Every structure is written in structure tokens, then in C-alpha cells.
Amino acid sequence: MSAPQTTPTEQVWDWLAEVPDPEIPVVSVTELGIIRDVQYDGDTLVVAVTPTYSGCPATAVIDLMIEDKLREKGMENVRLERRLSPPWTTDWVTPEAREKLKQFGIAPPIDGTAADGMGAKAARLSGQTNLVVPCPRCGSAHTERVSQFGSTPCKAAWRCKDCLEPFDYFKCI
Structure with missing residues (x-):
């Protein structure tokens, strides 16, 4: 049984x-903010997807998972559109997702300030690396970056100097 192609977009x-x-x-994928729009073009459901960055290796898998979910729900005419403009930003990550990341042991993107009061994005753009990234395990601000790249390209490897645990930081983009 298929869902009518007039299924409300709120349901989608x-x-x-x-x-x-x-x-x-x-x-x-919605909490990360990579689903940008859902609408109908005639009888086709169009889902606009903005990858976290254009070279993200998970993009094809994400597209497949979206299509599988919609077909599982009975949607037959589905088209995914890659939307690269505006580019994805960590500003689109929901507060709920930030908390889930932290609970999972990944420091969420910093919206606050670097140690010198500079915004995280401004610090990154200016080449400054003095961000204060609290440890997601113990909350300590006594941390250091180990590597610009962590378990995936969108994360950096950090270490807590207090609890001595390594952790990933979801880089601010």
C-alpha cells in the first residue's frame, strides 16, 4: 500500500x-539541518538535501537512507535534490542534536567564543586555534586539540587534560 503523494509535508x-x-x-538528518526543504512538484515529493560539506563520504548513504525511509512509508515518486547554496553550517544543528552529541561523547560545535572572546567561526577563519572546547565527558575546559581531523573529516580529535579522555569535537563550519 502506498502513501498518497499528497501526504502532508509535516508528516514527511x-x-x-x-x-x-x-x-x-x-x-x-533533520536535527543536523541537512534536510533543507520538503515540497511537492506535481505528484513528486522533492526533498532538498545540503551535505555538511561537498566531499562528505556519507552523502550517498544519507541519500539512500532518506529514499529507503520514504519508500518504506509508501512514497513512490521521490526526488532528492542536492542543494549546495547556501552551504551547510553548524548553525543549522538543533539544540537537541547538540545535547545528543554531548551525551554520545562528541563535543558539539562551539557557537560561543574562543578564549580571546572571538567567535568560533571568526577564530577559525582568522587561523586562530585557541578555542575552548569543553570535554563532553567531565565538562572541563582544560582541553587541547590533538589533530585537526578526528574519526570523520567534520570532527577534530581533542583530549581532556583533567579526565585524560580523548574525544571528538564537531568542528564549527
Whole structure:
């Protein structure tokens, strides 16, 4: 049995909220903000997807997972559109996803300030590396970056100097 192609877009958004990010399964693709729009073009459901960055290796898997979820719900005419403009930003990550990342042991993107009061994005753009990234395990601000790249390209490897645990930081983009 197929869902009518007039299924309300609010329902489609709810279905898409069930699609986990393949690299960080505790957050959904909607919580990460990579689903930008859901609308109908005639009898075709069009889902606009903005990858976290254009070279993200998980993009094809995410597309497949979205299509699988919508077909599982009975949607037959589905088209995914890659939307690269505006580019994805960590500003689109929901507060709920930030908390889930932290609970999972990944420091969420910093929206606050670097040690010198400079915004995280401004610090990154200016080449400054003095961000204060609290440890997601113990909350300590006594941390250091180990490597610009962590378990995936969108994360950096950090270490807590207090609890001595390594952790990933979801880089601010």
C-alpha cells in the first residue's frame, strides 16, 4: 500500500526525523539541518538535501537512507535534490542534536567564543586555534586539540587534560 503523494509535508518531516546520520547515529538528518526543504512538484515529493560539506563520504548513504525511509512509508515518486547554496553550517544543528552529541561523547560545535572572546567561526577563519572546547565527558575546559581531523573529516580529535579522555569535537563550519 502506498502513501498518497499528497501526504502532508509535516508528516514527511516526521518520517525524515527517523533517519539517523550514518556517522553519528544518535542524531537525525533533520536535527543536523541537512534536510533543507520538503515540497511537492506535481505528484513528486522533492526533498532538498545540503551535505555538511561537498566531499562528505556519507552523502550517498544519507541519500539512500532518506529514499529507503520514504519508500518504506509508501512514497513512490521521490526526488532528492542536492542543494549546495547556501552551504551547510553548524548553525543549522538543533539544540537537541547538540545535547545528543554531548551525551554520545562528541563535543558539539562551539557557537560561543574562543578564549580571546572571538567567535568560533571568526577564530577559525582568522587561523586562530585557541578555542575552548569543553570535554563532553567531565565538562572541563582544560582541553587541547590533538589533530585537526578526528574519526570523520567534520570532527577534530581533542583530549581532556583533567579526565585524560580523548574525544571528538564537531568542528564549527
